[in-house]
Amino acid sequence: MLSYFIRRILYLVPILIGIALITFLLFRVVGGDPVDRVAGRYATEEQKEELRVQLGFDRPLWPQPGRLLAGDLDGFARNQLFGHFASTFTFRFGRSEQYRRSISEMIRSGAGPSLSLTVPAFIIGLFLQITIAMLCAFRRNSRFDRTVVVLSVLGISVPYLALIIFGQAYLAGRWGLFPIYGYPERFGFSVVRYVALPVLLGVAAGLGAGVRFYRTVILDETRADYVRTARAKGVGEGGVMFGHVLKNALIPIITQVVVVIPFLFLGSLLLERFFSIPGLGFMLVDAVAGADWPVINALTFVGAVIYLGALLVTDLLYALVDPRVTLK
Amino acid sequence: MKLWLILGVVALVLLGLFLSVPFFYRPAGVGEEGVMVRRAALGAKIRGLDPHDIGDTTSAAVGGQIFETLYTYAYLERPYRLLPQLAEDFPEISEDGLTYTIPIRRGVYFADDPAFPGGEGRELTADDFILAWKRMADLNNRSTNYSSIFAGYVEGLDEFRAYTAEVDRVDYDLPVAGLRAPDPHTLEIRLVRPHNFLLYWLAHLPTAPVAREALEKYGEDLVNHPVGTGPFRLVGNYRSNRFSMVRNENFRRELYPDRAAEELAERGLLEDAGREIPFIDRIEWTVIEEAQPLWLAFLAGKIDSSGIPKDNFDQVITTDRELSPAMKARGIRLIKAEDPSIFYYGFNMEDPVVGENRPLRQAMSLAFDRETYIETFLNGRGMVPTGPIPPMIPGFREEKGNPYTRYDLDRARGLLEEAEEIAGGPIPVLRLAMPGTDTTARQMGEYFRIQMSRLGLEIEVDYMTWPKFQDAAKTRSHQIFSLGWLADYPDAQNFLLLFYGPHRSPGPNSSNYSNPEFDALYEEAIALADPEERIPLYHRMEDILIEDCPWIFTTYRVIYALYHDRLQNYYPHDFLYGTMKFQRVRSDLPDSL
Numbered sequence: 015m016l017s018y019f020i021r022r023i024l025y026l027v028p029i030l031i032g033i034a035l036i037t038f039l040l041f042r043v044v045g046g047d048p049v050d051r052v053a054g055r056y057a058t059e060e061q062k063e064e065l066r067v068q069l070g071f072d073r074p075l076w077p078q079p080g081r082l083l084a085g086d087l088d089g090f091a092r093n094q095l096f097g098h099f100a101s102t103f104t105f106r107f108g109r110s111e112q113y114r115r116s117i118s119e120m121i122r123s124g125a126g127p128s129l130s131l132t133v134p135a136f137i138i139g140l141f142l143q144i145t146i147a148m149l150c151a152f153r154r155n156s157r158f159d160r161t162v163v164v165l166s167v168l169g170i171s172v173p174y175l176a177l178i179i180f181g182q183a184y185l186a187g188r189w190g191l192f193p194i195y196g197y198p199e200r201f202g203f204s205v206v207r208y209v210a211l212p213v214l215l216g217v218a219a220g221l222g223a224g225v226r227f228y229r230t231v232i233l234d235e236t237r238a239d240y241v242r243t244a245r246a247k248g249v250g251e252g253g254v255m256f257g258h259v260l261k262n263a264l265i266p267i268i269t270q271v272v273v274v275i276p277f278l279f280l281g282s283l284l285l286e287r288f289f290s291i292p293g294l295g296f297m298l299v300d301a302v303a304g305a306d307w308p309v310i311n312a313l314t315f316v317g318a319v320i321y322l323g324a325l326l327v328t329d330l331l332y333a334l335v336d337p338r339v340t341l342k
Numbered sequence: 343m344k345l346w347l348i349l350g351v352v353a354l355v356l357l358g359l360f361l362s363v364p365f366f367y368r369p370a371g372v373g374e375e376g377v378m379v380r381r382a383a384l385g386a387k388i389r390g391l392d393p394h395d396i397g398d399t400t401s402a403a404v405g406g407q408i409f410e411t412l413y414t415y416a417y418l419e420r421p422y423r424l425l426p427q428l429a430e431d432f433p434e435i436s437e438d439g440l441t442y443t444i445p446i447r448r449g450v451y452f453a454d455d456p457a458f459p460g461g462e463g464r465e466l467t468a469d470d471f472i473l474a475w476k477r478m479a480d481l482n483n484r485s486t487n488y489s490s491i492f493a494g495y496v497e498g499l500d501e502f503r504a505y506t507a508e509v510d511r512v513d514y515d516l517p518v519a520g521l522r523a524p525d526p527h528t529l530e531i532r533l534v535r536p537h538n539f540l541l542y543w544l545a546h547l548p549t550a551p552v553a554r555e556a557l558e559k560y561g562e563d564l565v566n567h568p569v570g571t572g573p574f575r576l577v578g579n580y581r582s583n584r585f586s587m588v589r590n591e592n593f594r595r596e597l598y599p600d601r602a603a604e605e606l607a608e609r610g611l612l613e614d615a616g617r618e619i620p621f622i623d624r625i626e627w628t629v630i631e632e633a634q635p636l637w638l639a640f641l642a643g644k645i646d647s648s649g650i651p652k653d654n655f656d657q658v659i660t661t662d663r664e665l666s667p668a669m670k671a672r673g674i675r676l677i678k679a680e681d682p683s684i685f686y687y688g689f690n691m692e693d694p695v696v697g698e699n700r701p702l703r704q705a706m707s708l709a710f711d712r713e714t715y716i717e718t719f720l721n722g723r724g725m726v727p728t729g730p731i732p733p734m735i736p737g738f739r740e741e742k743g744n745p746y747t748r749y750d751l752d753r754a755r756g757l758l759e760e761a762e763e764i765a766g767g768p769i770p771v772l773r774l775a776m777p778g779t780d781t782t783a784r785q786m787g788e789y790f791r792i793q794m795s796r797l798g799l800e801i802e803v804d805y806m807t808w809p810k811f812q813d814a815a816k817t818r819s820h821q822i823f824s825l826g827w828l829a830d831y832p833d834a835q836n837f838l839l840l841f842y843g844p845h846r847s848p849g850p851n852s853s854n855y856s857n858p859e860f861d862a863l864y865e866e867a868i869a870l871a872d873p874e875e876r877i878p879l880y881h882r883m884e885d886i887l888i889e890d891c892p893w894i895f896t897t898y899r900v901i902y903a904l905y906h907d908r909l910q911n912y913y914p915h916d917f918l919y920g921t922m923k924f925q926r927v928r929s930d931l932p933d934s935l
Contacts, residue, residue: 057489068507141353187638191364195635210363
């Protein structure tokens, strides 16, 4: 198990180098000339050239092997790619070009609002999705099951954006049941008031697809031999479903759940934007719109690290919940 | 099973909590007795409040309430007029136009801040400006304003800038020959060449003073701790999406203006003339980037003023361009104001096909239906342009007309025949670069393509991201491109500089227009100190451009602003951001969210 864990950690190194390389290429190839963003709209050609030298953008993009062969180690190391690697792997992302603010500080301040929105939506959503799916499986082919399936398909068909627009316009705008937008300056109980509607909309948006998925997973399990055995032994339907089926359905549930966890940190782009919640989703949209490459790079890299970490945890959890899985 | 139970309990508690919100949430309460609160929305996040780097309208809208500059604009006068603000008077300018001596107003104090000894703001001095401008020059600060304001003008400042690139720690005490403070209330600026637009730039927020104490306390983090001399000071963290400002207790005695343009006076904007400002006690700001929540919040009375979202335009404005009765009944009022800006399709004059064929450019300009364009894309909020000098800028000639900005397909076809003779055959497929890949950019690109197809020209549209578009402009590889320009100050030079030969790409002359006659007039005009004397020269330059057609002028924008009638003394200003000190709000209002 330990050797498996170490091997998986080592596998992450080339993947992370690849991600850093891709973000560097994107930054250089589609990001345009970084000097343009600093020079201002009246800058002349000469002023821009001066800036390029002074800001270090005149350095070579890649390491120059010739310099290494000539024994010039400093010259070999002075290139933009190595600079990018050094800042990315030490998590020193620098300052946002758009907001002139420390990116680490931006991530720290954005994570709280994002998590206050995504975690409750995730917990409530997961519980409701699995519970409804269990009830459907428990009463499969009943009127209840068929109604839920139809409603789930309808739910999947409603675009997320439409749900947000209508929810905000009617529940907040027209009927005044919730605040239209906002988030308190300081974290406290008043957060509940501001995230209530976005959380409920987030839960509603995911309900249809979630119920369909878990219903299928659970129904697959109900056809297994051990379920027939349990029933033959006289275990009640509730005991079968919660005591046996749910336990055995955990592998696909874990796969689904753990994959979602990294996205909880990165927030919800649409909900944060529509409800003016200053989270990381909002930050990412702003960064993309403003071509703020240092922020995009930081969020991409942090997101990738969390995602890869979550995948590793998924594998470890498989072994914990299913004795048949061994990690070698 | 246990885990499932825990998850279930947590989920049900959370669900119950969120579902109970409608039972305890009250959208409107009673405002604090006697406290005047202005509620304002921002359509984008604030980039930062370090004065040297304020360049976007959102940061300026907020920063304008905190920071002040040496000069400012009269709030209610049109045409725009400069006034001394932190300066006691207009500068004394030496005969050679190279030395400006500016008296600094006495009795101006920075807002209280922990940066000052005892937390009490101290009196403003000339050194605070010198420090601020050296910070703007400091390359490590990456100010986007240096090239516009000081580059190439102030003696020794470019050298100071070069020095900042070479050292790890910049010494702001290092003298700069062109910036001196002979005494705490006198600022002397020495230039290397005359700069007849310097006063306009000294009314620009990036030139606001910075207190050394604040810089020493906050260092790089000064961007998050604005300390100014303006009428309001920040409380809390402006990086969150909601934040407040309160009155700066140290703000000097200032009175509401007693002069206004006739139209503004008729709107009752002089009723408070001579009263002490500011009136407002607190400003509550909210960042709302999406049009729908902004509009809902405005209708619900949670913010005092707003623009009109494109999708709600018909609900608000009648076919005769007035406010709908339903909106009037809600106590909403409308202001329509011309905007000093110009939008256009530019030709790259170095391109052999379009650059060397004037009849072709004229024909394309005549074939562009501006009326339909303005109706389709701006809900009618625009005017057909007459030239590069827009309304609200001295020198604008509404009566002048432009023979190439009316829609005349027959004449365009005649000119196209001439163009084909010059080209020696049919015009090849032309390329239009649009600075955006979003739906609006695509619709506008398609509109242009269809218009030109009616003339018989084939257009290929390339939708580019902004960085790619900029790169192509810099390398002069566009053929035709779409852009706009908003004025930085009320002088036509701010528009005509876009055609001056030496400003060609990567400078601001993206059309790479070069005309010796125009350049000579431009040089003659900018050497004149008196703005009135420049205007006849500007008109001659404009005439050259109208005939040469380096741009297809598409629109002068008209701003439609809405506000609730409880908001008083409100009127948009194109160059002044610190306008909330003039405004007042009736206090019998619902409280904040």
